[in-house]
Amino acid sequence: MTASLILPPALALFLGAAILTIARGWLRSAVMLLAPLAALGLVWMVPDASWGVGGYLGYDLVLVRGDRLSRWFGTIFAIMAFAGGLFALNQENRLETAAAQAYAGGALGVVFAGDVLSLFAFWEVMALASTAVIWSAGPEARPAGLRYLVMHLFGGVLLMTGLAGEVQATGSVAFTAMVPDTPARWLILAGFLINAGAPPLSAWLPDAYPKASYTGMVMLSAFTTKTAVFVLLRGFPGAEVLIWVGLFMVFYGIVYALLADDMRRILSFSIINQVGVMLTGIGVGTTLALDGAASHAFASVLYTALMLMAAGAVIRGTGRARLSELGGLFRSMPITTACGLIGVMTISGLPLTVGFVTKAMIGSAAAKENLALVWYLMIPAAAGVALYAGCRFSWFVFFQRDSGLRPPDPPWNMRLAMVFVAALCLLLGMVPDLLYAHLPYASIYNPYDGAHVVSQMQIVVFAALAFVLMIGVLRPSATITLDTDWLYRRFGLTVWRLTSQAIWTVWYLTSLATWTLTVQALTELRLAVREGFLSERHGSSTMAIFAVGMLVFYLAVLLIF
Amino acid sequence: MSTLHPFTDRTAKRLWIIFIAILAATLAGGLFVHLHGLGGIEESFGFPAWYGFLACVVLVGVSRLIGFILKRPDNYYDG
Numbered sequence: 326m327t328a329s330l331i332l333p334p335a336l337a338l339f340l341g342a343a344i345l346t347i348a349r350g351w352l353r354s355a356v357m358l359l360a361p362l363a364a365l366g367l368v369w370m371v372p373d374a375s376w377g378v379g380g381y382l383g384y385d386l387v388l389v390r391g392d393r394l395s396r397w398f399g400t401i402f403a404i405m406a407f408a409g410g411l412f413a414l415n416q417e418n419r420l421e422t423a424a425a426q427a428y429a430g431g432a433l434g435v436v437f438a439g440d441v442l443s444l445f446a447f448w449e450v451m452a453l454a455s456t457a458v459i460w461s462a463g464p465e466a467r468p469a470g471l472r473y474l475v476m477h478l479f480g481g482v483l484l485m486t487g488l489a490g491e492v493q494a495t496g497s498v499a500f501t502a503m504v505p506d507t508p509a510r511w512l513i514l515a516g517f518l519i520n521a522g523a524p525p526l527s528a529w530l531p532d533a534y535p536k537a538s539y540t541g542m543v544m545l546s547a548f549t550t551k552t553a554v555f556v557l558l559r560g561f562p563g564a565e566v567l568i569w570v571g572l573f574m575v576f577y578g579i580v581y582a583l584l585a586d587d588m589r590r591i592l593s594f595s596i597i598n599q600v601g602v603m604l605t606g607i608g609v610g611t612t613l614a615l616d617g618a619a620s621h622a623f624a625s626v627l628y629t630a631l632m633l634m635a636a637g638a639v640i641r642g643t644g645r646a647r648l649s650e651l652g653g654l655f656r657s658m659p660i661t662t663a664c665g666l667i668g669v670m671t672i673s674g675l676p677l678t679v680g681f682v683t684k685a686m687i688g689s690a691a692a693k694e695n696l697a698l699v700w701y702l703m704i705p706a707a708a709g710v711a712l713y714a715g716c717r718f719s720w721f722v723f724f725q726r727d728s729g730l731r732p733p734d735p736p737w738n739m740r741l742a743m744v745f746v747a748a749l750c751l752l753l754g755m756v757p758d759l760l761y762a763h764l765p766y767a768s769i770y771n772p773y774d775g776a777h778v779v780s781q782m783q784i785v786v787f788a789a790l791a792f793v794l795m796i797g798v799l800r801p802s803a804t805i806t807l808d809t810d811w812l813y814r815r816f817g818l819t820v821w822r823l824t825s826q827a828i829w830t831v832w833y834l835t836s837l838a839t840w841t842l843t844v845q846a847l848t849e850l851r852l853a854v855r856e857g858f859l860s861e862r863h864g865s866s867t868m869a870i871f872a873v874g875m876l877v878f879y880l881a882v883l884l885i886f
Numbered sequence: 887m888s889t890l891h892p893f894t895d896r897t898a899k900r901l902w903i904i905f906i907a908i909l910a911a912t913l914a915g916g917l918f919v920h921l922h923g924l925g926g927i928e929e930s931f932g933f934p935a936w937y938g939f940l941a942c943v944v945l946v947g948v949s950r951l952i953g954f955i956l957k958r959p960d961n962y963y964d965g
Binding site: 777789791805 | 912913915918919922923924928932933936937938939943944945946949952953957958960963
């Protein structure tokens with residue numbers, strides 16, 4: 326609580342977002358680029374200290390808690406906000422660019438939040454702002470955006486319930502490392518995992534992200550899932566369940582990406598696949614593994630954005646996103662092709678790229694801990710990535726048969742954004758000490774030893790051989806592969822329709838019966854009026870009771886229907 | 887084959903030669919290093935190559951199987 330000069334880095338982006346809702350022209354461009362740079366400056370100025378804003382409901386709110394881990398994630402998020410802003414300079418939708426910057430601000434808020442209340446607030450800001458990014462793409466994005474929002478609000482409810490239980494049990498709102506051993510902590514973990522794209526509710530990601538605009542998806546790819554990785558690193562390091570969840574995500578992502586046709590869906594599954602690697606590292610839980618997970622998150626923001634920027638340039642130029650309709654674009658889009666290839670080389674973990682220097686840490690950590698299963702699955706994981714992204718994605722988009730499409734490379738700002746991120750992928754791969762000097766858990770690692778280079782090269786080039794030999798069965802077709810969202814998009818809908826039909830039928834039959842009975846009763850009544858009870862003379866008390874009875878009957882009918 | 891790749895047959899042939907050379911070179915690289923591992927078969931010569939290759943075949947097989955069951959036309963949810 327010493328320094329009163331600490332400014333929350335998120336502030337720069339929230340201010341920027343506010344200006345972006347009204348700014349036009351050069352001011353707008355300036356804010357899109359300068360606000361993230363200002364945020365980056367603030368991130369680096371945050372000392373190892375906490376800064377609070379006083380109490381809320383009797384708890385101390387800590388808006389900024391600085392340490393190596395928060396600055397690590399803050400740095401990549403600010404860089405990403407800058408690159409995404411540069412890429413989106415000619416995006417004319419003001420709602421999208423403002424929401425995107427607020428969304429990045431929310432992510433920065435989460436990584437610097439020192440207490441669970443402000444963490445939760447920023448968490449929800451991210452959910453709302455990212456939904457706005459998706460909705461900005463137009464009417465076609467609305468249903469998917471709504472499903473996305475519902476899923477994240479549901480995750481928020483789980484998180485809030487868990488946090489309330491945790492705060493009640495411990496009496497403290499500090500956000501610290503936990504072991505999932507109480508129902509409240511399991512709820513917190515579940516809330517985090519929904520944002521990480523973990524099973525069984527991962528389908529929101531490939532459902533919603535591809536519906537965003539091509540500039541919006543670049544931003545979406547970076548923040549939600551990597552913020553989840555951050556909170557898992559902070560909250561549940563060494564939780565063994567994360568190993569199994571992570572390994573499942575790794576192979577789920579590969580299998581679904583191998584089947585997908587839409588570039589953006591492939592890259593959505595790729596996000597799940599790569600986050601799976603990070604969760605595995607968090608589950609292993611040694612300092613090397615945690616550093617590996619944090620580094621891999623850093624690298625993954627870069628290469629995922631790079632591949633999505635290349636895909637965005639293709640969509641912008643051709644209006645198409647399906648592998649089955651693309652091909653041969655390297656002729657007219659040399660820069661996009663080169664940057665896209667650097668992206669897939671990085672995700673494949675080729676030496677001299679940042680993917681190589683980060684992913685290996687997790688495998689090495691597993692070997693040191695003698696986790697044989699994890700170690701033996703890391704090679705298939707690496708081979709699978711080289712197969713779906715390194716080969717299948719790049720080949721069918723940029724090479725294969727000539728689709729006859731000749732789109733030009735995108736405008737200068739989009740080219741510059743791609744080149745900037747590609748250069749970072751290579752620079753950090755060639756000079757890994759730039760990263761390693763700031764590792765959150767300060768482990769020491771040397772990626773460039775002979776054995777590691779050789780084995781990674783063997784994995785990648787033999788995956789390429791597998792691709793060439795099996796290219797016939799990897800050919801894309803205009804299909805989607807059903808996922809767990811089928812349960813609420815089809816099965817749930819069918820159940821709902823059948824239920825409502827049943828309710829309608831019962832209601833209809835009941836009304837019919839009531840009507841028939843009423844007609845019958847009226848007929849009887851007429852008979853009674855003509856020759857029975859009602860045509861006789863009665864005392865006033867009898868009539869009063871009769872009137873009350875009618876009133877009660879009327880009320881009963883009114884209440885029932 | 888001309889519809890499957892964007893190269894002339896001559897270029898394709900050259901690329902194949904280069905590709906096979908790279909495959910051989912990475913394998914040969916294994917002669918000069920001792921692979922890391924847990925002390926079992928994974929430290930033997932060429933393990934990442936054949937194990938990774940096999941993994942790709944299995945992954946493609948699994949994805950074919952899942953695709954066979956769960957693939958639908960991509961307008962499935964539109965109707």
